[in-house]
Amino acid sequence: MRSATLYGYSLPMDAGVVLRNQRLKSRDGLVAVLEQDGQVGIGEIAPLPGFSRETLAEASAAALVVLHAWAAGETGGPAERDPMNVLSGGRASPPSVAFGISCALAELAGRLPEVNTWQTVPLCPGHPDRLLPMLAALPGTRIIKLKVGIDEPTRDSLTVNQLLAAVPDLHVRLDANRSWTSAQAAVFARNLDPAAIERIDFIEEPCPIPAQSLAFAQDSGIAIAWDESLREPDFILAARPGVAAVIIKPSLTGSLDACRTLILQAQRAGLSAVISSSIESSLGLSQLSRLAGWLTPLAQPGLDTLSLMRSQLIRPWPGSPLPLITLDQLAPIATFP
C-alpha cells in the first residue's frame, strides 16, 4: 500500500536577503512525503525565484502528476533507469521536483545514506573587521567562502590579502557571480599578494562569458569554478586549463541520478564537484549534506545558508538556534490515493 502527500511551506527570511535585485521575504516550497509498508521518505521541492526556470505553481502541478503516478503503483522501472523519467510519464520534471521526489524515493529505498558529517564551508562577511572575530568563533576552519564583485575589485584584493595574512593556513573559495568585466578581473588579480594566489582554491564565475573567465584563469594563475555556466544549454563540461571545480546545485539540476551523472562527469574530467545549496530549508540542507558525504566526500559542500532564514523545517540542522516547524504544522495540498 502506497500513499503520497504534498505539503506547502512558507518560511520567513531574515530581513535584507536580496537575490538578483529581488528581495526574498519568505522561502516558499513544497514537501513530498511518500509512505509504503510502514516506511517513510521525505523530499523538499524548492524552486528558487530568479534562479529556477520553474515557478512554484509549475513545480506543484508537476509534483502532483508524479505523486499520483507513484501512489497508483508505478514502480519507476528497472533500477538502472532514472525513476523520475518513468513517474513523470516520460516528460522531464522541473529540476526542483525531480530532485525533491527522487530524495523521497531514495530515503524510502534506503539509497540515501543516513551518515552525515554536517560539514559545510562557512560563508563569511567580506569585511575583515567582522570576518576575523567570526573565524575565531569557528576553530578548525581551514576554508571559507567569500563573495566578491560587489565592491571595487581593489577592495576585494585588499580583503583577501588581509585575511590570508591574518590566518596563515586558511584557504578561500571566492564567488564573483559573473560580476566583473575582464578589465576588473585583471585589476583584482594584479592587486593580490602573489602568495595569496595558491591559497585561493578557486573563484566562481569571475566574468559574464565563460571564455572571459577562462582567459582570466590563464592570465592570473587563479583557478576558476563553473556555477551558472553549468546550467546553460550549450555548455560542455570538460577539462580546461585553469578550471578546478564545478558547483552543483541539485535543486537547479534535477534528480539524484542526474546529479550523480554530473558529479561523475566532473570527476572524470579531473574537476572537484562541490555540492551547494539553493537556499533550501534545514530539511533540504540536511539531505544535501548526506548527498555530499556520499558522492563528494573529498569536497566540502557549500551549505551555509540556513542563517538567512528565521525557522527550520521538519529536520533540524545541528547547532542551529532557529525554531523548528514540524510536518503536522504544514498544510497538505493533496494526498494520493
Ligand SMILES: [Mg+2]
Ligand atoms: Mg556561485
